Amino acid sequence: MSIGIQVPFHRPSIGQEEIDEVVHTLRSGWLTTGPRTALFEREFRDYVGAPHALAVNSCTAGLHLALAGLGIGPGDEVITTPLTFCATVNVILHSGATPVLADVGPDGNLDPAAVAERIGPHTKAIIPVHLAGLPCDMDALWELARRHNLRMIEDAAHAAGARYHGHPIGAGNPATGARSDAVAFSFYATKNLTTGEGGMVTTDDAALADVMKILCLHGISKDAWNRYADKGKWLYQVLLPGFKYNLTDIQSAIGIHQLRRLEEFTRVRERYAALYKDVLGDCEELELPRGRPDSRHAWHLYGLRLNLDKLECSRDEFIEALRELGIGTSVHFIPIPLHPFFARFADRPENYCPRALALYERLVSLPLYPAMEEAEVEYTAESVKSVAMRFRKKRAVHALAAGDD
Numbered sequence: 001m002s003i004g005i006q007v008p009f010h011r012p013s014i015g016q017e018e019i020d021e022v023v024h025t026l027r028s029g030w031l032t033t034g035p036r037t038a039l040f041e042r043e044f045r046d047y048v049g050a051p052h053a054l055a056v057n058s059c060t061a062g063l064h065l066a067l068a069g070l071g072i073g074p075g076d077e078v079i080t081t082p083l084t085f086c087a088t089v090n091v092i093l094h095s096g097a098t099p100v101l102a103d104v105g106p107d108g109n110l111d112p113a114a115v116a117e118r119i120g121p122h123t124k125a126i127i128p129v130h131l132a133g134l135p136c137d138m139d140a141l142w143e144l145a146r147r148h149n150l151r152m153i154e155d156a157a158h159a160a161g162a163r164y165h166g167h168p169i170g171a172g173n174p175a176t177g178a179r180s181d182a183v184a185f186s187f188y189a190t191k192n193l194t195t196g197e198g199g200m201v202t203t204d205d206a207a208l209a210d211v212m213k214i215l216c217l218h219g220i221s222k223d224a225w226n227r228y229a230d231k232g233k234w235l236y237q238v239l240l241p242g243f244k245y246n247l248t249d250i251q252s253a254i255g256i257h258q259l260r261r262l263e264e265f266t267r268v269r270e271r272y273a274a275l276y277k278d279v280l281g282d283c284e285e286l287e288l289p290r291g292r293p294d295s296r297h298a299w300h301l302y303g304l305r306l307n308l309d310k311l312e313c314s315r316d317e318f319i320e321a322l323r324e325l326g327i328g329t330s331v332h333f334i335p336i337p338l339h340p341f342f343a344r345f346a347d348r349p350e351n352y353c354p355r356a357l358a359l360y361e362r363l364v365s366l367p368l369y370p371a372m373e374e375a376e377v378e379y380t381a382e383s384v385k386s387v388a389m390r391f392r393k394k395r396a397v398h399a400l401a402a403g404d405d
């Protein structure tokens with residue numbers, strides 16, 4: 001029975017600065033990609049520590065631009081994780097390449113050893129996903145990419161605010177000089193930094209940055225424009241079959257202020273994750289998500305894992321019990337092979353990922369966002385604990401079950 005408290009799975013944190021900036025933009029007479037997008041790109045580039053940043057209208061667009069800009073297409077294979085949003089795999093298919101799935105490790109991120117097993121003569125790239133905001137073992141993945149001459153495109157949809165060896169995702173590892181070809185961030189409504197819809201793709205490759213910029217807006221070259229600018233503002237040249245992936249100034253107006261608050265947002269997420277740990281840490285029916293010693297978790301998601309062998313319920317029943325207590329949850333993610341369209345790949349041995357499928361059965365994402373009140377976090381944590389206690393297997397049942405076999 002709900003006691004009247006409702007904790008939705010997500011609420012955005014939009015401040016007065018974002019609202020004022022949008023109003024100024026609307027009054028400025030410049031609505032689409034312009035000065036505010038240029039400023040957002042500059043500030044994001046400086047924040048990440050990457051030489052180039054291109055604002056796009058989604059992370060999906062950023063991933064697609066990176067694949068297209070790197071010339072990945074038909075006949076190529078791209079290795080990624082089954083525990084991701086469908087966009088990661090869709091863009092591989094849109095580029096004409098073939099997705100290959102490698103299994104995850106206990107933390108839910110791509111397991112470099114599983115990736116190594118999938119590398120073959122047609123492998124061209126790896127797309128790791130920093131699931132929930134926890135950085136992947138990038139040093140191991142970069143080493144694989146170096147050895148096999150593969151491209152690396154990070155799906156950093158969850159990772160704004162995360163750090164790897166002390167540096168923001170997108171900066172690479174300055175100690176080794178290893179870096180990805182491109183890193184794509186999402187500013188979708190529920191992500192750690194939002195513009196409603198939007199994204200950013202960063203790179204240190206000037207040539208790739210140029211191609212992505214041209215592909216981003218119909219294949220129109222700005223340099224061609226500049227060359228002919230003195231002949232009149234109407235002249236432009238299409239150099240490539242491009243896309244329509246640009247971010248508007250209305251969206252960038254929101255993004256500029258969200259970026260300036262990202263550090264504050266991330267600290268609140270860290271504090272709330274610690275609160276969950278305080279309340280749930282000694283509950284043996286649950287396994288809590290952990291960080292990595294070399295990283296800062298962005299805590300985009302709090303991916304709780306149920307120890308189903310200690311519970312008399314399924315994950316779905318656990319979620320239903322929380323819903324009855326007024327708590328919104330989600331599951332990240334339904335593994336790629338379980339979707340009807342991708343099921344056609346699932347039977348192939350190169351896409352068999354038993355650990356991702358087993359982890360999926362245990363996953364519940366709890367609400368975690370800066371607009372939550374501390375009391376809401378405490379209520380959620382106490383509710384999770386009470387549901388775990390209600391469904392916990394009795395000792396006698398344990399003993400009986402053990403005696404049975």
Ligand SMILES: *Cc1c(COP(=O)(O)O)cnc(C)c1O
Nearest residue numbers: 058059060085087157186187188
């Ligand atoms: C949200 C998300 C995306 C897509 O981001 P958009 O900005 O909506 O295109 C890609 N990958 C992952 C893992 C995501 O969670």
